[in-house]
Amino acid sequence: MSLNLVENIRHHGFKRLLLAVSGGLDSICLAHYFIENSAALGIEWLGIAHVHHGLREGTADRDAKFVEEFAKSHDVPFFLKKLDGEALKNAEGSLEENARDARYKALVEIALNKKWRSRNGVRDDIEEGGVTIAIVTAHHAGDQAETMYMRLKRGTTLAGLRGIQEVRIIQDDTSLVSRLSSLVFLYRPFLNVTRKELLTYARENGLSWCEDESNADVKFARNKIRHEFLPNLERECPGAIQQLCKIAGLADRAYAKVMAKCSRSFGFAQDDTRGFPLTSASPQDDASLVSRLSSFVSLDKKKLNKILREYADADLSEMFRLWLTEKGFRFPIGFFYGPKEPAHVKIPVRAVYRRRSVVKIAHTVWICEFKDALSAAKFVSCEKKEKDYNEST
Known part of the structure; x- marks a missing residue:
């Protein structure tokens, strides 16, 4: 898988990477791959970030320590962010979604922290007035198939049919990115890599990893799809998981064409030269x-x-x-x-x-x-x- 990935990763041109590493098989393979191939990939700097959600007693601390030791053993900067687990549990909405949103927010905060950037040798682009960093996650083909299954099950649009995007710019509600004149990308280079391929890679390179017991809890929607629905679908329709990933790729290309047409059409009417209208008497x-x-x-x-x-x-x-x-x-x-x-x-x-x-x-x-x-x-x-x-x- 290395030759194909090298070509694709170099195509995007990311030079500074913050690797999101949970300690599981997928993210450990991700970290090892980028560390071992950093020269071939043209990477100037990379670091490892771990988000401790505060939701699991004992094993969460174990995972954080494991990732920290992995980073130190490879002489890579390590960053830890601890979240308020009780606040996540008590917040409205799905715990899965709340944890995911909090995790990405934490990763953005790490990526945009000027102190650690300067301390760890991440040079800002003086001419452009900012810095471009890619947060890299280990989402793979299985994650893509799960996402597609969930969206098709509940109903979706052309945008939703694209599944997990390989690259996107992170936008947050606080406009933190724009205020700091920085660009933070979310990059998922393993979307076409299967878990079976990751297992093979880990064994070939003698890698060890941590198992998150919550991933086996089928009370969470995604886990139920992963352990029950998709395996059943694959048994009934061999190759279904691969087809779900293929559909995402086709929809992504179609969506790009649709949006190009939208930009030409509605962009004609856009006029942001006017200042925001004052609306009240006060x-x-x-x-x-x-x-x-x-x-x-x-x-x-x-x-x-x-x-x-x-x-x-x-x-x-x-x-x-x-x-x-x-x-x-x-x-x-x-x-x-x-x-x-x-x-x-x-x-x-x-x-x-x-x-x-x-x-x-x-x-x-x-x-x-x-x-x-x-x-x-x-x-x-x-x-x-x-x-x-x-x-x-």
Whole structure:
């Protein structure tokens, strides 16, 4: 597998890597592979990061110690981040999803910590004013198949059919990346590597690893799919797992073409030259609302309507939603759809979804992301009328 991986990894051109290592088979193979092939891969710097979730007594400490010793034995910088396990358990939503989100946030914090970057010889790009780091995880073909199975089971869109992405830019709610003028990529180079291949690699290189007992607990949805549903599917339909991974690749290529078309179409209507509209009678309220604004995109209403009318026979609402998603504004499926409405009024005049809002003011459609749901609702329900809108803003 080394020759194929080397070519692919060098193609992406990542020079500074933070390897996310849990201590399990997959991540230990990942760490060993990148350490042993760092020269061939053109890597300037790499470090190992371990996130302790605080959810398992005893074995979690064992895993952290194991990874630390592995890093030291290979003379690689090691970074440990401990999370509040009780807070994760008590938070709303799925424990799996909460732990995953907290883990990625911790990895980003490590990657963007200027102190350890300077202490460990990670040179910032002075000319560009920032640093590019790739957080590398050991997701493999089995993880891809599990993700595809979960999404197909519950229903998904073209975007969801892409499964786990090999490379993506990490965007967080605090805009930490943009504030620090840095780019943090999430890179998964093993997506086409099977667990069987990883086992072979580990044995050939005399590697040892830790087993996380929680991975066998089928009360977690992904574990149940891994240990029960997918093995049953593979027995009934040999090659099904491989086909799920193939579908993800095909969908990814199709999605890229769709998004290119969306960019050409909806990009025509985008106009971010106008400043954010002031909406209330109180300057203090305006200032407070603007301070809670994370990001926005503004569209010329006439140009947008022209695009929608041009394709009146084809509902573009889903393409519009996908285009906004790529820009960081997530809305649910069907949010922009009105079956009895003509194409040019499918964009809501005033609507809100969680922290995101859509508002038409005079000749502009504003799509906004706020730091909290209350601010988004306040912006949508503001009493300012279109005739009061100052076009100079």
